[in-house]
Amino acid sequence: MNQLNILYPIAVDQTKFKIQEDILHFLETKEEMPTFQEYLEERGNYIQQIWINVWLNKVTNDVARKEKKAYLSERGYEVEGVDRKLINQLFRNEMREYQPFAALDWLKNMEKENPLAWEEQYRKARILFEKRIKEKREQAEREEVVTALELQAHKIVENSQQEYYLIVRNFVADKLDTDLHEAVKFEEVDTFRLEELLLEAGSFNPEDYSTVASFLTELTGAVHKTYHYGERHFEYETYYFKYEKRITDFLFGVIPEKILKEMDPALLYRYEDVVGERVNPSKIRKLLANALHLIIHSYMEEIQEEYVSDLLELVPIPYEKSVHQRIYEEDVKERVKRKAAELAEIERKKQEEERMLDDIFGREYIPSAGRDIRYILHVGETNTGKTYQALQRMQEAESGLYLAPLRLLALEVYDVLNAGGIPCTLKTGEEEKIEPGAKHISSTVEMFYEKDFYEVVVIDEAQMIADKDRGFSWYKAITKANAKEVHIIGSYNMQAMILQLLGDADVEVHRYKRDTPLQVESRMFTLSDAKKGDALVCFSRKKVLETASSLQQRGYSVSMIYGSMPPETRKKQMQDFINGKTSIIIATDAIGMGLNLPIRRIVFLQNEKFDGTRRRRLTSQEVKQIAGRAGRKGIYNIGKVAFTGDIPAMAQLLEKKDQEVHTFAIAPTSSVLERFQKYSRRLGTFFELWEKFESPEGTEKASLSEEQYLYETIKDTVIEARLSAGDLYGFLHLPFSTKEQVLVGQWQDTMFAIVNGTELPEPYMRKGSLEDGELSYKAVGLHLLFLYRLDRRTEATYWERIRESFSDEVHERLKTDVKTITKQCRNCGERLAHDFKYGVCDRCHFSKMRRKHKNLNNNRHK
CATH class of the missing domain: 3.40.50.300 (P-loop containing nucleotide triphosphate hydrolases)
Structure with missing residues (x-):
């Protein structure tokens, strides 16, 4: 077996080397040289075992499994299908007797051939041993002196923390004075949203800041890298991070030098003698790195509690420890008093605010009792x-x-x-x-x-x-x-x-039951199933128009109803359906609010709606409210309901018991606003109080989001200055959509005209398209809201006729424009099938997914 022939001499050499090592270990601890015979008596049995261990490990690890099996097979072993561990065990057993190397005999021959080698080995072992002992002593001495140096440095830091804080306090005072008087102030933004460009907001006013903490939240204008939940992020930098870095650099630069000057010279000389180098600030910095970071954290917490005014008073005073120590102690005492006064003032304002809230809102939202009704x-x-x-x-x-x-x-x-x-x-x-x-x-x-x-x-x-x-x-x-x-x-x-x-x-209490039962169709609805008397329900104007277009192109006559449609137009559209001029009506959920129509079947084209915050499944009450419009006694004695998907779940909603109403909404009243005006004329204050007001149990406050949005557009202008809070709130509360920026602009222009005593601006009026007609109707409607509020009824009569003309325009546009509307991919504009489920085409979707996966892979490799 060629592999064994190659490995054998290598194993012999390794065995000889390990025997030599064993001899050195045996000799190094003996103060007097033992004889070769004494070594053999003590270690002889182990010497032969060295060969067996080296040889078995070598062949077990270096001989391929295939060759092991071939070797065993030649000796009559059955190896096919045998476990690998068993193969190794059998092979090791065979190798124990394979050409054993007589290690003991080799060692004895070596001694006979060179009797002086034993004495040479002893001298060598003792030299190496003594050298190792010396190195250990020197290492222990070095560790001892470094530990002593570190302990003394820590002790100096511990005893000098107050002094170091005074130095840092003086340093921060200078930097704060420079920043407040020379740096640029930026408008507040979300620090993570780097796409928001920073806008300059003038200069800093020191009087705007009480404690240092209130200033450190300001933005520096720079972008820096930070970590949140273990992930790296880039964000706009606040002064907190800038001052933390400044204090860190300052302390790591100044403190090590101060410590070095205060250390025991004898310890420094001993360190130089033992270690072989002088102690420098860099060495002190390394020894105290963790301690200094803890101190920096502590100083950052304390410096934030300092009053800006106290630190600014330090600036012209040259640093001298005793002087600054006295000033600091006086400031701390004064700070305790100021904090106590501030807390007392906060508590006083809190109690005053509670009294004010009770006075303004009080029992306004508790129903009156005892009326004879x-x-x-x-x-x-x-x-x-x-x-x-x-x-x-x-x-x-x-x-x-x-x-x-x-x-x-x-x-x-x-x-x-x-x-x-x-x-x-x-x-x-x-x-x-x-x-x-x-x-x-x-x-x-x-x-x-x-x-x-x-x-x-x-x-x-x-x-x-x-x-x-x-x-x-x-x-x-x-x-x-x-x-x-x-x-x-x-x-x-x-x-x-x-x-x-x-x-x-x-x-x-009168309770009412339907005379016409509702029947849910088991088959999923498609547009090709549409029939006369159907009402198709979806939850956006866009979906209504797309559906109407698709049906008109198939030859159906349709009516439409959606929220932004002028009421007069809705009425005409409904009348066309009632009179049979149109066979199908397509509507949003506005159809469920009290509109009585001869509807044979309600069809839900969508089972979800966007509620202003998120897309969600329709509630049981919503499904019942809409589905209940199906059936008309004497016309359709059974009301049918159909869905385009998920029929079992939607049918269950029709049978489900409605959740009872447990809360009702409350909003500001004229009485509330009148009482508020005893305390303030600023509506901004009123909105703040409304947020703080805890509504009575069983009630929920109106969000007033649209009113607050409009208020922000005219806050601190002549409009707020010249109108009472009650009158201004009345204009803020006018019912129009603040999502239409044209209307918001019109509202602002009209408000300025009212307070300046000039002519009211004419509303947006255009008849170029269906969208123009609808927006013009809303704009004229907003103009009418102002006219009625100002009691200018003669003018209102004229504008009502104008608005009616736009209502007619919208009605006519619905007849002509809708048929040309197609469903398109919102990215590339490609035409989509009407029943295509998504707003983007497959090509754009897959392109986006490929980009997303490519970016993920790139990020992984960074």
């Missing part, structure tokens, strides 16, 4: 005649008020009553149609005025009391209605909340 609660499913029954009672009354969630519903009731010979006035935020001698009013719920008396008040869609932005209007109408009878209409899930609000009042 009869309440009739109409609860039930959609399309069950609840509103019809309540309106019948209102029409019989001498005077009545109908409060609707939508302007379109208010308009519908206005038309019904006037057509029935009952004079009725229409009042919404954007228009008024006053009928001579009318004692009945149809209005949106936001127009409710609690001091007007009516024989009957009807409040529709009362479950909207839970809406976080509009719910307070329902709360106010329900709890403050001034009437003999108040009819409250809503879904089953709001009954408990309304009864709780009304307390011990006289309440009569």
Whole structure:
């Protein structure tokens, strides 16, 4: 076996080397030279074992498994399918007797051939041993002197920390003075969002900062690298990091030199003698690195508590330890007093603020009790005649008020009553149609005025009391209605909340069930299944128009309803569907809010909607509200419901019991704003107080996000200066979409015109496209909101006609423009199939994914 022939001489040489090592280890600890025979008596048995260990390890590790098996096979062993461990064991057993090397005989021959070699080996072993012992002693001495040096350095630091802080305090005072008077101040941004360009905000004003900590949050204008949760990030640098680095560099530069001057000279000489080098600041810096970092952390915490004014007073005073120590002690005493005074002032302001909050908001949101009013609660499913029954009672009354969630519903009731010979006035935020001698009013719920008396008040869609932005209007109408009878209409899930609000009042509850059952279709709906009488529901204007276009291209006549559509246009679109001019209606969830149409089947084209924050699955209440519009007694005695996917889960939502309304929304009232004005005229302060105000149990505060957004655009201008908080809030509260920047700009221009006494600017008016017509309608509507608020009704009449022309324009555009609309990839514009699920085409999607994976791979290799 060739491999064994190669390995054998190598193993012999290794055995000889290890025997030589063993002899040296044996001899080095003997103070007198032992004889060769004494060595053999003590180590003879081990010498032969050296060969066996070396040889077996060599052949086990270096002989290939294939050759091991061949060797064993030649000797009659069965090796096929045998475990590797067993092969190694069998091979080692065979190798034990393979040409054994007589190590003991070799050693004896060596001694006979050169008797003096033993004595030479002894001298060599003793020299090496004594050298190693000396090195150990020297190393121990070096470690001892380094430890002594480190201990003394730490002791000096420990005893001098107060002095070092005084030095750092003086250093920071100089840097702070320079930064406050020479550096540029930047506007505040999110430090991680580097895409936000820093804007200069003038110079620093030292009086704006109480403690150093309040200044260290300012931005330096630089970008630096930092780590968060173990990952590297780049962010805008604050002065905290700049001062931390300054103090670190300063201490590591100054302190080691000071320590070196204070150290025991004898220890320094001994260190130089033992180690062979002089002690320098760099050596001290290395010894104290961890301790200095701990000190820096401690100093950063203490320096942040210092008052800026105290440090700035230090600047002109030359550093002298005793002087600065006295100033520091006086500042600390004064700081304790100031902190105590500040805490007392904070507590005083807190108590004052609590009293102010109680005075301003107080019991404003606790329902009044003990009123002699009869309440009739109409609860039930959609399309069950609840509103019809309540309106019948209102029409019989001498005077009545109908409060609707939508302007379109208010308009519908206005038309019904006037057509029935009952004079009725229409009042919404954007228009008024006053009928001579009318004692009945149809209005949106936001127009409710609690001091007007009516024989009957009807409040529709009362479950909207839970809406976080509009719910307070329902709360106010329900709890403050001034009437003999108040009819409250809503879904089953709001009954408990309304009864709780009304307390011990006289309440009569009428419950309604559908006469026309709902039937869920088991087959998934596609557009090719569309039939006359269908209402297709989706949750965006874009989806409505795309669907309408697709159906029109297939030859269907369609009506459309979506939130931003002018109410008059909605009415015409609905009328076309009712009269049979169109066979299908496509709508957003606005269709579920009290619109009575002859719908055969409700089709949910989408099972999710974007609620302003995220995309989410429809709730049971939403599905029921919309699906309930299917079926019309005498026309369709069964209401059908269809879905484009996930039918079992969506069908379960129709059967699921609604979650009861447990909270209602509250918002500022005119009384609240009047009380606020005793304390301040700035609405910014009011919004801050509103955030701090803890709403009563069972209520949820309106976010006032749109009002605050508008306020930020005119804060600290002549508008805020010249208007009372109540009047300004009224203009902030005008119902229009702040997402339309054209309207926001119009609102600002009109506000400046009002306070400056100039002509109101004309609204945006253009008829170039469907979008232009809709935006123009909104702009004229906003103009009307201002006119009615300013009581300029004559002008309003003219602008109502202008707005009506834009409503007609939108209606005509829907007939002509929609058919040409196609669904397109939002990235490349490629035309997509109507039922394509996503907003980007496959090519753009896969291109994005490839870029993403490429970036991930690049980052991994960095």
